[in-house]
Amino acid sequence: MTKKLLTPFQKFIQLESLSGILLLIATFVALIWANSPYATGYEYFLNVEFGFDSDFFNIKKPLILWINDGLMAIFFFLIGLEVKRELLVGELNTVKKALFPLFGAIGGMSVPVILFFILNDNPETDRAWGIPMATDIAFSLAILKALGKRVPLALKVFLTAFAIVDDIGAVLVIAIFYSNSLEVDLLLYGLLVIGAISFFSLKVYYSKYINIFVGIIAWLLFLKAGVHPTLAGILMAFAVPMHRKIRGSGFIEQLKELSEKISLNAKPAAVLLTPKQIENIDQLEDLTEKYQSPLQHTENRLHDWVAYFIIPIFALANAGVALSSDVPLEWTLVMNLAICLVLGNSIGITTIVLTAMKLKWVTAPASIRRIHIIGASFIAGVGFTMSIFIATLAFIETPQYVDSAKVGILIGSLISGIIGASILYIAGTKNETDAEIVGE
16 A cells, blocks of 8 residues: 555656756756857757747747746646645645655755855845745655665655645745736736636636647736746646545446446447547547646646756756856856855755754654764755756846856755765665665
């Protein structure tokens, strides 16, 4: 039974781990391309404009913004689905389950921000404070996956739940602090549209096609309102129902009836289906659609696209830092962000989680020891996708600092990943030695 329960999560880890590898490859390609003789082609490629312009409506953006504003809205939509699932039936659906990763997320978000304000003395880079508070779940789980059985499964669950809570915090920070001047009326229209489709989908009738159409409208309204349009993505996720239209026993009974009908109407020698067979197959498709949770089905369908296409494309478009650029790097900003990612997360998460455990506010799973929490706290400093995303928003008016922020993120993430992986590797090796001594 335990194995059956863990299999979906193990599949999720497998998917995120491969996504982390593709993310790493895309990052290297972007860095090499941006510093090669073909660097002008990289810049040209990202700044080619797409869209349309009319007397009534204008939406024309360079490719880099279509990626960051458009494709990333789908990424945020997936995050919204994961958050909703975790809140309803997952690792955050009870106070007891949520407290362990919640305390970790509080430390992982607050201490890096505080440390950044202590270190930063340039008013022009103050807006970078939100960059070191984000954890990249794909890279983090890829590291844990590479360590194999040296890392307990409970730690992977903790890091996943922590990253989801962290994502919620990052989304709120983006919404409140990194949106442009607001057009309040358009924002209200956008929220009204999302509220209406949520009520309709959850209480009346759910159609993914209607939701996609309404989602595009909401995305446009948020864009024109001055709120980052990716937030429309995460809000639209809550319009997707969780519950199935038909439960297990009813599904099995109807499936048996349909199977008998299909068997009776079957003509093995026939090339084409009879009208009765087509009707049976249509009924079977309708039945299986009713049996699936719309949220779970949508999440499963999107995961591959996000993990294998959207996130690598984002990395390819945003990780290309020209190290020999005419604009020199702001090394103070680079080092501040790297320090905040490495020390801010490790100190913040370890201190708050261990303090909460000592005060008996939370109880860690038996397989997780202090050294695991310390190792995971360093890995939480791997802040790539969301950190770079926040960097592009933070310096939208001072783009000369964007490359410096990206270099700081790359350095800090690399150091955090190496330290965290080393700690967990040593902890895993010690476990194996202990097992041999006691004859396990």
